[in-house]
Amino acid sequence: MPSPLQSKTAAGRFFEDFRLGETIRHPTPRTLTSGDASLYSALTGARFAPQSAETFARAIGYPASPIDDLLAFHVVFGKTVADVSLNAVANLGYADGRFLRPVFAGDTLSAVSEVIGLKENSNKQSGVVYVRSRGFNQRGETVVDYVRWVMVRKRDPNAPAPEAYVHKLPEAVGAADLGSACPRIDRAAFDAELSGSPHRFEDYSAGERIDHVDGVTVEEAEHQIATRLYQNNAKVHFNQFSEGEGRFGRRLVYGGHVISLARALSFNGLANAFHIAAINGGRHVAPLFAGDTVFAWSEIVETAALPGRDDVGGLRLRTIAAKNRPCADFPGREGDAYEPHVVLELDYWALAPRRP
């Protein structure tokens, strides 16, 4: 029982505190600015053309340079941490993530989560919580919507657990659900010299593998600054005093930062895949620590026309990131067993311009 003197301090929810169907409005809303975009770019290396240049964005049909999709995602995710995963043992996965509206500098994002699944572990020490989280802009429009599931400790192993209910999740977002965050693009105005690649939607085919070549070493200051930029206050990323005595003896890099680094590296080979339209699934296979160097490669899982749109097409990508291991030979998994050094598998849809 917490001391009354400490009752104003948030201890975070434990597994038995979640109720199926409950809705949680998260603090704190956050206005995204060109300063956030600058910092995001400088921390991750993101440099896709529409996000980098107002002129390029306007030329192809955006009203302004959009905020990087993953920056918006991380900010929404960050808000959910204090309520959902402060007592998490592990962030298990993502699914059914859809980007529904573009986000621009000046927009204010807030977040709401709904508990859509609960399943106690057999050891009664913890359970898996499934939440659908939604990010809204200042007009109340949903900008991002995704499911994640985390293993959360129980406060009291003897506390009764709700009946297990696990929401059925789609294996992937369908092509008809892509593109709503992407305005109609003027294909002819998509300048291949400025964007960094001549390759358009039609140039990619299922099964193709692309090594993104470069590696980037992560520093403690970088991932801490990035994680605070997203107002994600999960303890494991910031507190060497306690993590030094923990499982790994070190601070963990926020998994979302790994996703952003892999995405930025993917510019080399996927420079025109300028917009993330959906996250089908994601798995943090192993932890990343400061001092590690991240490499990545991607496979084109499938390509899909978007119903009613001849301007952009969907590339379903499986991106693998590995640490301290170049990816020229495409390290992955055999069934469920990942090759050593793999840290991330991300299955997502990106949009690329079609041929004019």
Add this chain to the structure above:
Amino acid sequence: MPSPLQSKTAAGRFFEDFRLGETIRHPTPRTLTSGDASLYSALTGARFAPQSAETFARAIGYPASPIDDLLAFHVVFGKTVADVSLNAVANLGYADGRFLRPVFAGDTLSAVSEVIGLKENSNKQSGVVYVRSRGFNQRGETVVDYVRWVMVRKRDPNAPAPEAYVHKLPEAVGAADLGSACPRIDRAAFDAELSGSPHRFEDYSAGERIDHVDGVTVEEAEHQIATRLYQNNAKVHFNQFSEGEGRFGRRLVYGGHVISLARALSFNGLANAFHIAAINGGRHVAPLFAGDTVFAWSEIVETAALPGRDDVGGLRLRTIAAKNRPCADFPGREGDAYEPHVVLELDYWALAPRRP
């Protein structure tokens, strides 16, 4: 005597260079932008709702999201360094600090200091300089006003010293002097779910102690970037070559960064204490170095209604920060002797919304 070849280089004032009553206009004015706010948040973890979201700020009565009070304070402080404390042995304390106008992105701050006290030390090697520093916006309005005192080396121990004069300083800023930087707040619009806490002014009482729970480890890059953001060029924070041979063998973290980290940690327990209205006193008890983990706790020293205002109330807080030591048992001091690990004691007024 400086070589004529070097005469263009600022060597900073020594103790015997200060004159009681003299006024110093400091370089360099600085326009604060949303980029500065973004970086401040990413470096410190600040996430109070009005500073984080335009929508929240406007809903409660601000014309726009205010710049974090401590960011404005540090920028004003930073300007004073080259003139006041470049040859300082130690930054001894702060008092009578008042925040008088809100600062918004686009405002340009400049700083002026008045020498209000001088006292040579008995060893004649140094003396204590008291300055009242004021920060102004581009309309000439004072935004922050505070006293600090520093121990400054003498260039020449034989130089005559002025007669000692020490300004009498108030023990604390009075409740009537709070609130001028805070517009009238719409209490009903202060959304407790979005702000992160249901606790309002009336929920806090004198003597209450709050452990802020989390710890944050500081990296060299982080405190250097923060200190440069404030254009504070004190040598001890940046130069490992010379500091490696100095007192501590290391670079020191700027004390103001410690204040900002403690304030950001205090969100956990004081999320609605959204505005710093005054700094009654502050003491950097021990140095902080990169690699140290900062924890903090606060005591409610007193609560005060603000004359003529029923929208916000004042919480006088004593915040203690410690390094590499959780604060669940509230480490502090007995008389003048601090418990080991304590690095900061800060006595300040914050405002919180009253019950609707």
Add this chain to the structure above:
Amino acid sequence: MPSPLQSKTAAGRFFEDFRLGETIRHPTPRTLTSGDASLYSALTGARFAPQSAETFARAIGYPASPIDDLLAFHVVFGKTVADVSLNAVANLGYADGRFLRPVFAGDTLSAVSEVIGLKENSNKQSGVVYVRSRGFNQRGETVVDYVRWVMVRKRDPNAPAPEAYVHKLPEAVGAADLGSACPRIDRAAFDAELSGSPHRFEDYSAGERIDHVDGVTVEEAEHQIATRLYQNNAKVHFNQFSEGEGRFGRRLVYGGHVISLARALSFNGLANAFHIAAINGGRHVAPLFAGDTVFAWSEIVETAALPGRDDVGGLRLRTIAAKNRPCADFPGREGDAYEPHVVLELDYWALAPRRP
């Protein structure tokens, strides 16, 4: 021959891929914002008054605070890396660099390079490539124009090399070519207390040497964040996994970051030399690594009135930066041999206000 599976990945040009006279349009255009200016200042310590404060800039005649000249330069330079120097052995030098238009927050920069010289090395393993690179704003106006030369590896030592042609480069930019990026300045409004120095153009004379006194230690996170801010993706700055096995066993600090640190340090002695008008030449004498502390000093090589302008004058400066060695005794070179610890020699023109 690259595998077809990897054909979408940019491998960068090798020496034999360059053609004399060819023009390369570089990805990715970049809109500079107040966020970039904030980050640049926080990473380098830049604090010249017009770039720091809107009020100061407008008072002297700018329509707004200009983006730091070197930030604009680095962004243009960064764009050229993927096409010009991804396979570079060494960045050999700069010449004939002119700043032709001021850059303001909101401007979008793009870059084009022309190959103006090629010379194979006698060992046939590599060759020197000379490019003239130009940065343009969104109106197509040239903002910066400079020549650099790099040693680039050959893919195949047996590949035939073009006939050697080396462009003749001016030893220095002439005084008549300075000042086009600087609006007419109101000398009387150039407030010496706010700018940080009473010294104007007329106060400097050829042969004068100024030690910039302070030292600044560079962290891995700082130079990586800075280099990504410029969207410079040269591998040597980011990949400890591969650099650990390389020539130095470490990541190299981008030479442009060294230039920016030296320029920021030069505020102490040259606070009123507020605008870089031209870069006559530059040489990275030795590599800088994280953990090193940078010091700098400058010599006034020459002073020059600008034809038709009585508001500002040109100071031709030779700035030397050294690592882990204070510069009070002005370490430099004897003929072509630099003193140990020297990392940079930069010959540039800065403008300073004339006496009212």
